[in-house]
Amino acid sequence: xxxxxxxxxxxxxxxxxxxxxxxxxxxxxxxxxxxxxxxxxxxxxxxxxxxxxxxxxxxxxxxxxxxxxxxxxxxxxxxxxxxxxxxxxxxxxxxxxxxxxxxxxxxxxxxxxxxxxxxxxxxxxxxxxxxxxxxxxxxxxxxxxxxxxxxxxxxxxxxxxxxxxxxxxxxxxxxxxxxxxxxxxxxxxxxxxxxxxxxxxxxxxxxxxxxxxxxxxxxxxxxxxxxxxxxxxxxxxxxxxxxxxxxxxxxxxxxxxxxxxxxxxxxxxxxxxxxxxxxxxxxxxxxxxxxxxxxxxxxxxxxxxxxxxxxxxxxxxxxxxxxxxxx
Numbered sequence: 001x002x003x004x005x006x007x008x009x010x011x012x013x014x015x016x017x018x019x020x021x022x023x024x025x026x027x028x029x030x031x032x033x034x035x036x037x038x039x040x041x042x043x044x045x046x047x048x049x050x051x052x053x054x055x056x057x058x059x060x061x062x063x064x065x066x067x068x069x070x071x072x073x074x075x076x077x078x079x080x081x082x083x084x085x086x087x088x089x090x091x092x093x094x095x096x097x098x099x100x101x102x103x104x105x106x107x108x109x110x111x112x113x114x115x116x117x118x119x120x121x122x123x124x125x126x127x128x129x130x131x132x133x134x135x136x137x138x139x140x141x142x143x144x145x146x147x148x149x150x151x152x153x154x155x156x157x158x159x160x161x162x163x164x165x166x167x168x169x170x171x172x173x174x175x176x177x178x179x180x181x182x183x184x185x186x187x188x189x190x191x192x193x194x195x196x197x198x199x200x201x202x203x204x205x206x207x208x209x210x211x212x213x214x215x216x217x218x219x220x221x222x223x224x225x226x227x228x229x230x231x232x233x234x235x236x237x238x239x240x241x242x243x244x245x246x247x248x249x250x251x252x253x254x255x256x257x258x259x260x261x262x263x264x265x266x267x268x269x270x271x272x273x274x275x276x277x278x279x280x281x282x283x284x285x286x287x288x289x290x291x292x293x294x295x296x297x298x299x300x301x302x303x304x305x306x307x308x309x310x311x312x313x314x315x316x317x318x319x320x321x322x323x324x325x326x327x
Contacts, residue, residue, distance in 0.1 A: 029208055029211055032207065033123065033124055033127055033208060037120050037124055040201065044197075044200060045112060047196075049193050051192070052105070052108075052186050052189040053105075055182065056101055059098070059179065059182040060073065062178060063097075064178065065094045065095065065096040065097070066093075066096060067096070067098045068098070094171045094172070095171060095172050096175070097176050097179040100150075100179040100183060101179055101183050101186060104146065104150070104186065105186055105190075107146065108143050108186070108190050108193075111139050112190075114139075115138075115139040115197060116197055119131075119132065119197065119201050123201050123204055127205045128205060129205055132198050132201050132202055132205065133198075136195070136198040139194050140194050143194075147188065148184060150180035151181050153180065154177035154181075157173050158173040158177055161173035
């Protein structure tokens with residue numbers, strides 16, 4: 001019979017196994033994240049950007065002034081559509097704003113590239129969906145603000161120019177408002193570009209989450225196997241190789257089932273804790289919603305801790321002690 005000081009330390013081996021698996025998990029996650037992020041190229045925006053690029057090309061054909069290389073393209077199109085039409089004689093040449101959609105489109109591409117660069121850095125540092133949503137929403141908000149502000153500014157100029165006569169109205173206000181409305185359309189059509197960036201990086205985050213879930217399942221299985229193996233070894237050493245009775249087997253089975261349920265609760269709580277920590281790391285401020293989530297998590301952990309003091313749990317542990325060490 002084993003003395004108390006000779007009892008094998010079952011928890012120590014399980015703890016060592018968990019630490020080894022945890023270190024392996026962190027290395028696997030870091031390696032996969034860096035590799036997956038490095039494979040995401042900015043060229044992936046080409047397909048979703050085709051629609052907005054077509055709108056940019058169309059903008060050169062919608063102009064009341066002359067366009068470089070194309071000339072007075074709008075008047076030429078009108079003549080081809082209406083052969084008998086004679087353009088009115090103008091005493092002034094309107095300002096050319098053909099460059100406005102082009103400059104805005106280049107600015108939208110620059111914002112998308114900045115977002116892409118930030119996502120690569122942030123996802124390697126903190127692979128969380130909240131990080132992607134925050135950066136994509138920020139870029140979308142900037143592009144939408146620029147695209148919406150230009151037509152409003154053009155409308156204000158349009159109203160003012162009415163007072164100054166036909167030359168100012170047709171020479172500045174109308175050409176600017178036409179291009180501003182085209183910029184608004186391009187800005188709306190550019191949103192799929194940012195959505196595509198979010199989808200690509202979200203795939204990386206989802207795979208990281210899958211690896212974590214598999215880790216928790218694997219570590220639970222390994223702990224159960226090690227626990228059973230060490231209990232069997234201890235039982236054989238403590239009883240001199242005697243077999244357990246039917247009553248002891250029933251008690252042991254009940255204890256294992258109760259321990260498995262408790263382990264499942266702890267795994268879910270740990271997963272929730274990891275999710276909350278990811279949200280905290282990816283945010284500079286704690287909102288009221290996050291505080292509520294933390295309170296919910298604390299209540300879950302408290303409930304799991306209270307179950308450790310449950311009478312059935314204590315009774316089961318005593319039965320296990322009676323099986324492992326014959327007093």
